[in-house]
Amino acid sequence: xxxxxxxxxxxxxxxxxxxxxxxxxxxxxxxxxxxxxxxxxxxxxxxxxxxxxxxxxxxxxxxxxxxxxxxxxxxxxxxxxxxxxxxxxxxxxxxxxxxxxxxxxxxxxxxxxxxxxxxxxxxxxxxxxxxxxxxxxxxxxxxxxxxxxxxxxxxxxxxxxxxxxxxxxxxxxxxxxxxxxxxxxxxxxxxxxxxxxxxxxxxxxxxxxxxxxxxxxxxxxxxxxxxxxxxxxxxxxxxxxxxxxxxxxxxxxxxxxxxxxxxxxxxxxxxxxxxxxxxxxxxxxxxxxxxxxxxxxxxxxxxxxxxxxxxxxxxxxxxxxxxx
Numbered sequence: 001x002x003x004x005x006x007x008x009x010x011x012x013x014x015x016x017x018x019x020x021x022x023x024x025x026x027x028x029x030x031x032x033x034x035x036x037x038x039x040x041x042x043x044x045x046x047x048x049x050x051x052x053x054x055x056x057x058x059x060x061x062x063x064x065x066x067x068x069x070x071x072x073x074x075x076x077x078x079x080x081x082x083x084x085x086x087x088x089x090x091x092x093x094x095x096x097x098x099x100x101x102x103x104x105x106x107x108x109x110x111x112x113x114x115x116x117x118x119x120x121x122x123x124x125x126x127x128x129x130x131x132x133x134x135x136x137x138x139x140x141x142x143x144x145x146x147x148x149x150x151x152x153x154x155x156x157x158x159x160x161x162x163x164x165x166x167x168x169x170x171x172x173x174x175x176x177x178x179x180x181x182x183x184x185x186x187x188x189x190x191x192x193x194x195x196x197x198x199x200x201x202x203x204x205x206x207x208x209x210x211x212x213x214x215x216x217x218x219x220x221x222x223x224x225x226x227x228x229x230x231x232x233x234x235x236x237x238x239x240x241x242x243x244x245x246x247x248x249x250x251x252x253x254x255x256x257x258x259x260x261x262x263x264x265x266x267x268x269x270x271x272x273x274x275x276x277x278x279x280x281x282x283x284x285x286x287x288x289x290x291x292x293x294x295x296x297x298x299x300x301x302x303x304x305x306x307x308x309x310x311x312x313x314x315x316x317x318x319x320x321x322x323x324x
Contacts, residue, residue, distance in 0.1 A: 044293035045076050051288065079293035086285070087113040087294060089272055093264045099178045107183070107265045111272065117301070120268040122185050123259060124252035131192040132245040138195040139203030140233060144215070154204070160196040169261065176262070183265050191262065199244050206240055207233065246309055253302050269298045 015023070042060060043051075050056040061076060093107045111119070142150040172191065173182065181187025214236075215228045223231070234241075252258075256270035267275070277291045285291050 044296045048287040083294040109265045116272040119266045128248040135195045135199040143207035
C-alpha cells in the first residue's frame, strides 16, 4: 500500500519597501525612547559634580563624588531619597462658589509625595473608572436598543467628536463653582462621567458585533433586561473595558493641567512635580540630577502598571460566536 507523502512548503515572508521603512522607523523610535529612559536613569544616580566638573554626561556615575555629599554620603540613591523628602507643597487657594448666596472659599493645603500619590489614585483611578463605564453603558444601550432616541444619541456623539467645542473650560469651571462642585473629587468624577468621546464608538461597535442570541436565550430562561446587561453582555466586554481603563489611567497619571484647573486643592503627582521642578524649583531642586530623579521616582508606579498589564494593552480583542 503506497502512502502518499505531502510535503509542506514553507511560505516565504516578504516585506515590501513601505513595510521596511515603517519597520525601521518603529525600531529607531523604540531605541531612541529606551535610550532616553536609560540616560535619565543613569543621570538620576549622579551627583551634580559629575556633570559640572567632570562633564560626565553619558557615562556611569562616579562613586567618589558621593563621599563628599553632606546629606546622603556613600549612597548612590541619594537623589531619590532627597526627592522623596523634599517633594512637598504648600498652597493657598481662594475662589467664589454658589449662585444665590455666593461666598468666597479659602483653602490652605499642604501635601507630600504620599498625599499626592493618593490624590492621583482618586483622580486617575476612580475618575478613570467613571470615564470608562459611561461610554460602555451608553454604547451598550445604543447598540442593543435600536430606536429613535438611540439614533439621536449616536448622531450627537458623532457631532461632538467631529466638531469639537473650543473654549468651553471657563463655562465648565463657572458651572461647577455655581453648583459647589469645583475643587472636589466628586465634582470631578461627575465632570468626567461623559460618553461623548471616541470610546463610545468603540464600545458601540463592539456590542454590535455580539449576536443578540445571547440576550434572547437568557430572556427565554426568565432573565430581565438588567440581568442580561450586567451578567451576560458586560462581562463579555470586560477585556475591552480594562484596556480602555488602562489607557485613560496612564493619560490621567501624566496629566497636570486638568488637576490645576479643576482640583487646585488636590495636587496629583504630576501637578506636584510640575510645580516643584518648573514653577517653584527654588533651592530644593535647583540641579538637573535631582529634578530628573524626582521625575524618575514618579514614573515607577506607572512603569510597574505597564509591565504588569502590557499584554492587555497590546493584545487585539476578539470575540467568538455561539456554538450550536
